[in-house]
Amino acid sequence: MIKPRSFLLVLASLFLLACESGGGGGGPIITPPTGSTGTPLFFTYDPPGDLIDGTGRGVTSVGVTDTAIVAPGMRFPIESGPAYANSQVWGHGGAGGSIFGPSYPPAPGGTQGDAANYSYPWKDNFCENRGWNAPKCPAGKGHQGQDIRPSTCEVNKHWVVATENGRIGVVGTVSVELVTDTGQVHRYLHLQRPLAPGIVSGARVGKGQKIGRISNITGRKSDGSFVRGTTVHLHFEIWDGNSDGSRNYGVGPLPLYTSLVDSYKRLLRSDLQSNFKKPLVQPCHTH
Amino acid sequence: MVYTLMRPASHFSIKMTCFLALSFVFQFLTPEMALAQSAPTISQLVAAENRGQAPAIGKTQTVAKQLAAPSRDFRQARQVRVPIDWAAAKKATIAYQRAGRMPKAALAQSVMDEIAMPIIVPEKMPANGHVFGKDYYYHAISRHDGYSVSVHGTCVLSEIRSPGDKKAAADGMQIFQTEDGMAASFSLFGAAYSVMMVCDDPAGDSRCKSTAFMKKLVDSMVVQIGGGK
Numbered sequence: 409m410i411k412p413r414s415f416l417l418v419l420a421s422l423f424l425l426a427c428e429s430g431g432g433g434g435g436p437i438i439t440p441p442t443g444s445t446g447t448p449l450f451f452t453y454d455p456p457g458d459l460i461d462g463t464g465r466g467v468t469s470v471g472v473t474d475t476a477i478v479a480p481g482m483r484f485p486i487e488s489g490p491a492y493a494n495s496q497v498w499g500h501g502g503a504g505g506s507i508f509g510p511s512y513p514p515a516p517g518g519t520q521g522d523a524a525n526y527s528y529p530w531k532d533n534f535c536e537n538r539g540w541n542a543p544k545c546p547a548g549k550g551h552q553g554q555d556i557r558p559s560t561c562e563v564n565k566h567w568v569v570a571t572e573n574g575r576i577g578v579v580g581t582v583s584v585e586l587v588t589d590t591g592q593v594h595r596y597l598h599l600q601r602p603l604a605p606g607i608v609s610g611a612r613v614g615k616g617q618k619i620g621r622i623s624n625i626t627g628r629k630s631d632g633s634f635v636r637g638t639t640v641h642l643h644f645e646i647w648d649g650n651s652d653g654s655r656n657y658g659v660g661p662l663p664l665y666t667s668l669v670d671s672y673k674r675l676l677r678s679d680l681q682s683n684f685k686k687p688l689v690q691p692c693h694t695h
Numbered sequence: 696m697v698y699t700l701m702r703p704a705s706h707f708s709i710k711m712t713c714f715l716a717l718s719f720v721f722q723f724l725t726p727e728m729a730l731a732q733s734a735p736t737i738s739q740l741v742a743a744e745n746r747g748q749a750p751a752i753g754k755t756q757t758v759a760k761q762l763a764a765p766s767r768d769f770r771q772a773r774q775v776r777v778p779i780d781w782a783a784a785k786k787a788t789i790a791y792q793r794a795g796r797m798p799k800a801a802l803a804q805s806v807m808d809e810i811a812m813p814i815i816v817p818e819k820m821p822a823n824g825h826v827f828g829k830d831y832y833y834h835a836i837s838r839h840d841g842y843s844v845s846v847h848g849t850c851v852l853s854e855i856r857s858p859g860d861k862k863a864a865a866d867g868m869q870i871f872q873t874e875d876g877m878a879a880s881f882s883l884f885g886a887a888y889s890v891m892m893v894c895d896d897p898a899g900d901s902r903c904k905s906t907a908f909m910k911k912l913v914d915s916m917v918v919q920i921g922g923g924k
């Protein structure tokens with residue numbers, strides 16, 4: 409049974425944990441959670457394929473609307489909630505349409521620590537406009553995964569964990585592959601280095617085992633230094649063989665929003681049961 | 696013996712016999728010699744199977760890879776196991792073997808026996824590479840200068856519909872950029888594959904945006920038959 413007190417703690421922890429990056433200059437400004445900002449108490453999410461208006465390839469608003477869960481039973485990739493799946497490019501602090509041309513909408517401005525980035529509802533951003541191909545997207549091009557912000561915008565704090573039992577595949581500068589025992593490839597991007605102990609190519613991992621901490625790394629220069637070219641978030645992809653019921657389209661990046669929603673609900677339920685007690689407001693250090 | 700029964704031959708008849716004999720032998724040798732010089736590349740094999748649309752998946756078998764807690768909001772994608780065209784895979788494997796193209800680092804027989812699908816791996820698979828998998832899927836990883844490569848193969852497909860499917864079909868082998876490199880996505884011998892090039896410096900290394908480099912990488916791979924076939 410869930411005690412009323414612990415239930416309240418969970419509700420409280422599902423409040424916004426907001427922070428302002430302050431551009432690395434003036435230190436963190438902590439915005440206490442308030443109900444008045446319109447932050448819902450409960451987890452809510454917009455439907456799959458419902459992109460921010462005009463942010464799909466060709467200035468559309470529709471991604472993949474098929475609600476099929478491609479990774480049933482997977483564990484949510486971030487160790488603990490709350491977490492916020494939404495757009496980085498078109499969120500506060502994102503570059504917005506300026507990087508794609510005038511027909512795409514601008515980002516709302518502000519910084520990545522804006523309260524709105526750390527609030528529900530979740531928003532699908534698979535197939536959000538990108539120059540590269542995504543075979544499952546309506547235009548054949550788009551964002552190949554889902555972006556998820558951890559509870560705060562702190563670098564090197566929030567753990568990602570194995571979504572299934574499996575083995576570590578390629579460990580790149582930006583990405584880590586988990587080859588699940590169910591036969592899929594789950595890709596985790598922008599993790600801080602070094603990764604968790606034992607996370608090397610070929611290593612066996614158990615579902616829920618720590619892989620690394622969320623960061624903002626997008627590359628590594630020849631001098632060995634890291635390029636930190638994005639917001640603090642996990643970019644997560646699921647690659648698997650796929651068909652439309654009659655034809656074989658090979659192994660590619662699949663729509664994963666519904667799999668994430670489903671696994672997040674299970675995480676919240678288990679958090680509720682384990683009475684997780686977390687500080688409501690945490691400092692935010694972004695570099 | 697035939698030779699002992701032959702009468703001594705004139706110069707002309709010897710020349711004619713040699714010519715006819717050579718012509719006779721040559722017509723049989725030509726295809727074999729061509730085979731020995733070049734086996735079809737992976738992209739040629741894909742194009743031959745694709746013919747302008749993604750190959751039909753044939754008679755499938757529904758599999759429940761995993762039992763999930765039922766979701767009230769969404770349905771679970773149907774997962775089907777597709778049949779392998781072993782004859783085509785065997786033909787390709789023999790062509791690579793005749794061309795002298797084999798993975799340089801031997802794949803462990805125990806691993807090969809576990810994987811019930813044709814395995815595509817880099818011909819120059821370095822000794823530091825790994826191949827692992829089971830029954831319906833495998834994964835091969837190898838480290839190269841400035842990038843890593845992973846090949847993923849599976850004969851279980853998730854059913855998910857998208858308006859992008861037709862476009863994907865027309866292209867046969869899809870070669871595209873990823874967040875940190877390049878990828879190729881295709882079906883062959885009935886199974887599904889991807890080849891991923893994961894770059895150390897995705898923004899600074901021009902190979903990581905090159906479709907030509909990626910195609911060359913895919914075509915440097917060879918086919919091996921697993922599953923005790």
Ligand SMILES: [Zn+2]
Pocket residue numbers: 551553554555643644
């Ligand atoms: Zn992303």
